[in-house]
Amino acid sequence: MTMNAPLTGALGAARPVFADAATAYIAANDFDRPTLVVDRARVVQNYDALAAGLGRAFIHYAVKANPEPQIIRALVRRGSGFDCASRGEIELCLSQGAPVAKISFGNTIKRGSDIAFAYGVGVRLFAADSVGELDKIARHAPGARVYLRVIVENSLADWPLSRKFGCAPSSLPDLLDHAVAVGLVPYGLSFHVGSQTREAAFWNPVLDDVAELWHAARAAGHDLQLLNIGGGFPAFYGQPVQAPRAYAAAVMAAIAARFGDVPQVMAEPGRGLVADAGHIVAEVMLVSRKAEDDLHRWVYLDIGRFSGLAETEGEAIRYRITTPHDGGPTGPCVMAGPSCDSADILYERVPVQLPLALRDGDRVLIRNCGAYTSAYSSVGFNGFPPLDVVVL
Ligand SMILES: *Cc1c(COP(=O)(O)O)cnc(C)c1O
Numbered sequence: 001m002t003m004n005a006p007l008t009g010a011l012g013a014a015r016p017v018f019a020d021a022a023t024a025y026i027a028a029n030d031f032d033r034p035t036l037v038v039d040r041a042r043v044v045q046n047y048d049a050l051a052a053g054l055g056r057a058f059i060h061y062a063v064k065a066n067p068e069p070q071i072i073r074a075l076v077r078r079g080s081g082f083d084c085a086s087r088g089e090i091e092l093c094l095s096q097g098a099p100v101a102k103i104s105f106g107n108t109i110k111r112g113s114d115i116a117f118a119y120g121v122g123v124r125l126f127a128a129d130s131v132g133e134l135d136k137i138a139r140h141a142p143g144a145r146v147y148l149r150v151i152v153e154n155s156l157a158d159w160p161l162s163r164k165f166g167c168a169p170s171s172l173p174d175l176l177d178h179a180v181a182v183g184l185v186p187y188g189l190s191f192h193v194g195s196q197t198r199e200a201a202f203w204n205p206v207l208d209d210v211a212e213l214w215h216a217a218r219a220a221g222h223d224l225q226l227l228n229i230g231g232g233f234p235a236f237y238g239q240p241v242q243a244p245r246a247y248a249a250a251v252m253a254a255i256a257a258r259f260g261d262v263p264q265v266m267a268e269p270g271r272g273l274v275a276d277a278g279h280i281v282a283e284v285m286l287v288s289r290k291a292e293d294d295l296h297r298w299v300y301l302d303i304g305r306f307s308g309l310a311e312t313e314g315e316a317i318r319y320r321i322t323t324p325h326d327g328g329p330t331g332p333c334v335m336a337g338p339s340c341d342s343a344d345i346l347y348e349r350v351p352v353q354l355p356l357a358l359r360d361g362d363r364v365l366i367r368n369c370g371a372y373t374s375a376y377s378s379v380g381f382n383g384f385p386p387l388d389v390v391v392l
Contacts, residue, residue, distance in 0.1 A: 021392055026281045026365065034282045034303035035388040038066065038370050040074045042277035046244060047078050050233060050269055053248025057265035060104055062231050063089045065270030065371040066278070070391040072096040075273075083268040087114040090123065106190075106228075106268065108133055108149050108165050115140035127190060127228075129167040131178055138182035145187035147228050148175050150213055156202040157194025157232060159316050166191065169213055176222050188226025188264070189214055195271055196317065197232040198241050200250035211258035225263045229255065233272025235368050238320050244272060271371040278370025280308065280387070284362040285338055296351055297333045299358065304337010304344040308387035309366070310376035312346040320367040325355035333358075339382040 021039040051059060060081040063072065067089065072082070073096040081102030082093045093103055100122035105115070108129040115126065119141035126141060128134045129149040137144055151166035167175055172189075179186040193206050210227075217224055233248065234241040242250070248267075255265060286300040303309060311317040321335075332351035337344040377387040 022277065022279050023365070025390070025392055026279060031281050031363075031388070033385045033388050034280060034301075034307065035390060036278050036280050036308070036369060036374050037390045037392065038068065038071065038274065038278035039392045040070060040277070041392070043071055043274055043370075044074055044078055046273045046277065047075060047080060049244040050248050050267070050272060053245035053250075053252070054265075054267055055249070055252055057229070057252060057267050060102070060106070060266055060268050061273060062106075062268045062270030063093065064375060065231075066274040066373075067092055067375055068389055068391050069096055071274065072098070081266075084118075087111070087117050090114075090118055090121065094121065104228075104266075110136065112136050112140050119144065125187065125226075128175070128179070129165060131175065134175065134179050134182055134184060138184055143183055143185065145185045145226075146179055147188040147190045147226055148172060148179070148186065149190045149192075150210060152191045152193065152206045152209060156197060156199075158196035158198065158234075159194060159311065169209070172213055172217065173220060176217055176220070180222075186217075186222050186224065188224050188228060189217070190228035190230060192230035192268075193232040195232055196234050196237075198234045198239060200242060200247045200254070203232070203251050204254055207254050207258050214259060214262075226266060227255070227259060227262045227264070228266045228268065231268045231270045231272070233267075233269040235271050235275030235371065237275075237318055237368060273371075275371035276368045278368070278373075280366040280369045280373065282364050282366060284358060284360050284364060286360050287333075287358055295332065297331065297354075297358075299333045299335050299352075299354060300338055301335065301346075301364065302338050302384070303366070303387065304339055304346065304384075306339055306341065306344060306378040306381045307337065307384050308369075308373040308377040309337065309346055311372050315347055315349055317372075318347065318350070319369060321352065321354070322365040322367065323355055323358055324362055325357040328355045328357050330355050338384055341382075 022037040060083040062083045076097045083106040084090045085107035104125040105118050106127045108127050125145050126137050128146050149166045176186045282301050282303045285302050288298050330353040333354045334348045335346040335352050374387045374389045379386050
């Protein structure tokens with residue numbers, strides 16, 4: 001499809017940072033399938049900003065947010081570490097030159113053989129949140145350092161993560177003792193405030209809770225060295241967010257006030273590094289109404305819930321969309337993906353305002369999609385191709 005869509009429409013005018021490399025690349029090229037275009041330079045810029053704000057804390061990029069090898073390599077060059085969730089992610093990071101000392105195995109649910117693999121290649125830092133996982137680590141990675149992940153309540157994140165992971169605060173003392181009993185080194189604590197935590201101040205109630213656990217563990221004789229603060233650093237999706245450097249600095253100040261002199265602080269940003277470095281170019285497949293008097297149009301894209309836009313689940317993440325007709329009159333639309341699955345609806349509860357002139361064949365840009373899109377894309381469900389990725 002050829003097209004010279006005005007790529008800075010109404011939204012762009014309000015936010016001139018849209019004139020970025022990924023947008024320029026999309027404007028200059030044709031695409032025959034939905035494609036994520038990611039600008040590595042922007043990832044590096046985000047890394048530098050977060051690193052500056054985080055000060056003495058070190059970064060382990062959460063690989064799952066976007067595992068493109070070229071992004072991993074760019075971050076390796078910048079000195080980043082990596083939070084990996086599986087053998088596959090560890091192999092990926094090693095293949096791109098990551099030093100094994102900067103890789104942590106952060107999933108609290110690991111396959112025994114993957115732990116053994118990680119230990120064999122030299123990974124020495126593992127996450128756990130249960131007796132069963134500690135036993136597994138002790139068996140396959142004897143003597144390793146472990147950080148215990150705790151459940152945090154009070155998440156104010158747009159995409160909360162905590163329910164599946166972490167131990168209840170009440171079971172932490174026993175888990176720390178158990179780690180010692182099975183020959184592991186209880187090295188620290190970890191938590192995740194929830195992904196897309198838009199304001200640094202939202203961290204405070206969570207930090208209050210974790211600090212209490214931290215001090216209690218130390219008082220009980222565990223010489224904790226590492227506070228792993230996880231991810232949660234936000235991206236711009238339309239609602240205001242603090243700039244990364246100021247945000248990270250505010251979080252670090254809040255940590256210093258509550259934890260005092262923690263020997264090591266580690267952060268695991270995913271979204272905050274990659275989301276605004278990429279945009280998806282997609283195509284409108286159909287615009288229709290279910291009845292003549294229907295107030296809503298249905299807009300079907302060639303990308304949906306199963307081909308990259310998984311985070312529209314619950315309409316949690318609301319992407320901004322630009323079209324060739326921006327600036328003209330708009331109306332409410334239900335937005336859906338192309339597959340024959342009725343769950344493949346992106347936005348319905350809160351409809352999207354889109355130009356009345358929008359029609360099939362139009363190219364649309366889905367903004368700030370560098371995180372949690374390509375990696376979530378199904379392989380060929382309904383014969384729709386997985387999201388293509390171009391890394392600049
Ligand atoms: C997904 C994940 C992250 C990254 O979270 P973001 O909100 O994308 O920064 C960090 N740590 C762990 C353990 C995760 O599972």
